Amino acid sequence: MLSQLIINGIIAGSIYALIAIGYTMVYGVLKFINFAHGELFTLGGYFTYLFFVVCKLNFVFSCVLAILAVMLTGILIERIAYRPLREKSRLATLITAIGISIFLQNIIILAFGSRVKSIRFSGMGQSLEVMGVFITPIQIAIFFATVILMIITFLFINKTKLGKAMRSVTDSIKTAQILGINVDRAISTTFALGSALAAIAGILVSLDQDMWPTMGINAGLRAFTAAVLGGIGNIRGAVLGGFVIGLVENIAIWNLPSGLKDMIAFLILLCILWFRPIGLLGKVKDEAV
């Protein structure tokens, strides 16, 4: 029983970690909470549904198109809604981001209806039993895809020129500007990368479970909690936080009523904000919340 819960926790944690990286990267460069990030995760699933089920395109091609569509959405959101407010207060951007989030949810409801949708393949959802633990091939894929994507993200940020630009913008937008770094391009790259990770998380989840238009709220708030838990702005922290939230949530329902599962992430969020706002891996020199 416990090993099953741990496996479930790791799978859920992988998804949270993928979404949390996007939150934490955007916070790093722009210092605000991109509340609409959860909806990019939802869009990943729905765009794949659109291309694969509705347009009947090839599956891999549908996924690639969906990821590109979500990246474009992410870049456009930054362009239209966040860039004009960049010099303004964070509360204004937070309110705008909440607006974008509600807007996207309802556009999805208008386009696809509010009933659940599914793009599961026959056979792929069947559970395998490994040493008394049930796991589907998709769940194994979720875990390995997450690990590979994280390695790619780390390499991109630490080894490429664009990644270097992103890191310098994270340190200070003004200094980066003075040094001749194209700040707008670095910020667009950050949104594109974060959106791509959220889209992939959305596709992976939609292969494993049903999807519905507001699923991004729950996943997004948990991923945000993961980012805060790990220390906002810190990518390794976001990954750690994602797995911690996934494991705690799933192991807690061992003894507690399952309805409380939805409360755990928020309790963790409040405790972190109240008692250790810099998170687990945050440094004191980092800006405390």
Add this chain to the structure above:
Amino acid sequence: MDYVIWVAVITELFIILSTSLNLTVGVAGVLSLAHAAFYGIGAYCSALLSQNIGTPFWFNVLVGSALAGVFGLLLGIPSLKLRGDYMAIATLGFGEIIRVGLNNWESFTGGAAGIAGIPRPSLFGFRFDSPERYLVLVSFFTVVSVIIIYRIANSPFGNILKAIREDPVAAEALGKNTTYYKILALVIGSVFAGMTGALYACYITFIHPSNFTLFESIFVLCMVVLGGMGSIKGSVIGAIVLVTLPELLRFVGIPSGLVAPCRQILYSIALIFLMLFRPRGIWGESDITKS
């Protein structure tokens, strides 16, 4: 006619919600996303009291408001030392915990099915059982609340809140304990939200957790932003516009299943455009977008 009265009562309830949230968000600059949670605490408290114990209406309203205030205090003390956007997220987390709690504590709150058959109020033997009588009762509460909130916003206490909103460092330098004042602003806002919840519960007579979601908080925030931060007059107008305008959607032939998403799209676009092009709203005295 009953429909018109229904819209009028709901509009008045939202006027109390938006003006009280404006005291917290607009006057004191504390972005709270938990207003609907306080509203829900007041509604559930008065509904449970009147159903299980049968206490009189005025007592339920009083206890509902006080309990919402206590929760506001419990949330405010640890949260209001955080920086603006994190405090907003803390209030959001708190609101979700309340909603999930109402949804899952079935033996106490009735769970997702909610509470039905809440008795209509009576005062001194006079029963407010017809829509017209209830309109009179709610109008009385609305007028008194708006006057009190207006007086608070323009009192010396309100001026201190505005000073903290404009420049917390300067206010601190003048010897004002900013955290203390911000907590008070949150508590006053939540007391009024709790009172509105108690009024709502015995008007609708049926409440369930989905009445008190994060979206409801954002809806009230829309009214405040539209009317203008810090302007009580603006919040009254904001509530009237945002409650009655979508009612017109019912008459232009949009299928009933699409009314809710269309409403929410309108609100979200309004919120985005206001932030981008007119962050002061209609009558705002303060611009939330300046950093």
